[in-house]
Amino acid sequence: xxxxxxxxxxxxxxxxxxxxxxxxxxxxxxxxxxxxxxxxxxxxxxxxxxxxxxxxxxxxxxxxxxxxxxxxxxxxxxxxxxxxxxxxxxxxxxxxxxxxxxxxxxxxxxxxxxxxxxxxxxxxxxxxxxxxxxxxxxxxxxxxxxxxxxxxxxxxxxxxxxxxxxxxxxxxxxxxxxxxxxxxxxxxxxxxxxxxxxxxxxxxxxxxxxxxxxxxxxxxxxxxxxxxxxxxxxxxxxxxxxxxxxxxxxxxxxxxxxxxx
Ligand SMILES: *[C@@H]1O[C@H](CO)[C@@H](O)[C@H](O)[C@H]1NC(C)=O
Ligand SMILES: CC(=O)N[C@H]1CO[C@H](CO)[C@@H](O)[C@@H]1O
Numbered sequence: 001x002x003x004x005x006x007x008x009x010x011x012x013x014x015x016x017x018x019x020x021x022x023x024x025x026x027x028x029x030x031x032x033x034x035x036x037x038x039x040x041x042x043x044x045x046x047x048x049x050x051x052x053x054x055x056x057x058x059x060x061x062x063x064x065x066x067x068x069x070x071x072x073x074x075x076x077x078x079x080x081x082x083x084x085x086x087x088x089x090x091x092x093x094x095x096x097x098x099x100x101x102x103x104x105x106x107x108x109x110x111x112x113x114x115x116x117x118x119x120x121x122x123x124x125x126x127x128x129x130x131x132x133x134x135x136x137x138x139x140x141x142x143x144x145x146x147x148x149x150x151x152x153x154x155x156x157x158x159x160x161x162x163x164x165x166x167x168x169x170x171x172x173x174x175x176x177x178x179x180x181x182x183x184x185x186x187x188x189x190x191x192x193x194x195x196x197x198x199x200x201x202x203x204x205x206x207x208x209x210x211x212x213x214x215x216x217x218x219x220x221x222x223x224x225x226x227x228x229x230x231x232x233x234x235x236x237x238x239x240x241x242x243x244x245x246x247x248x249x250x251x252x253x254x255x256x257x258x259x260x261x
Contacts, residue, residue, distance in 0.1 A: 051093020
């Protein structure tokens with residue numbers, strides 16, 4: 001294989017695992033009354049109106065990607081994202097209770113390169129809580145439900161979406177090995193397009209607080225049907241982020257305030 005975004009490794013359990021990567025590159029309020037510009041932003045520099053994950057390393061880098069092979073025992077966040085820390089330039093999103101937020105992440109070939117026997121590029125889960133833990137476990141988070149009563153009740157499942165949003169494609173030079181669908185998308189958007197999904201911040205989150213959001217991507221099925229044995233490696237990825245909750249109508253919305261009246 002001439003090129004792959006992924007590196008195939010054999011890990012201790014004798015399961016073949018492909019180390020891929022993706023992470024939440026930016027967050028943006030897209031509703032319900034925001035003026036949605038939907039302009040594609042260069043992810044290597046911060047932009048007004050966009051928010052970023054915890055401790056974003058100020059550049060596009062695999063340092064931002066967190067691979068989870070054993071979701072039953074793993075932390076929800078990578079070490080540098082376990083506390084509510086933020087890069088000075090790549091700031092937190094500001095949003096209000098009830099806002100619809102869009103998160104973007106690059107497909108990095110996980111949609112358009114079938115070379116690894118891909119069955120599905122998997123599912124993305126967005127979870128939210130006002131009571132995050134430094135040692136948050138992914139398995140505890142995954143018990144949260146959309147009615148917010150699941151597991152220990154500290155958080156909610158905000159949204160579930162296919163990783164492949166039907167349009168995303170990375171920029172590539174050589175179409176060899178790409179899926180026909182990937183080649184088609186690339187013809188339509190030669191500069192590439194990130195994958196995106198949205199979630200709604202619950203209306204009862206308090207203005208003035210930090211609301212924590214966990215993005216978890218289950219990519220386990222790309223090699224075939226998922227093995228339920230917790231001792232067999234899976235393939236998940238996560239990003240952890242905080243959103244600064246501000247009252248609606250506050251001056252965060254300089255660029256769109258007139259559309260919110
Ligand atoms: C996020 O992704 C969507 C869908 O690809 C795109 O329309 C939007 O412009 C992207 N946002 C940023 C900030 O790049
Ligand atoms: C519909 C609408 O008002 N769109 C505006 C959103 O903001 C951009 C950038 O400020 C304007 O160019 C659009 O006209």
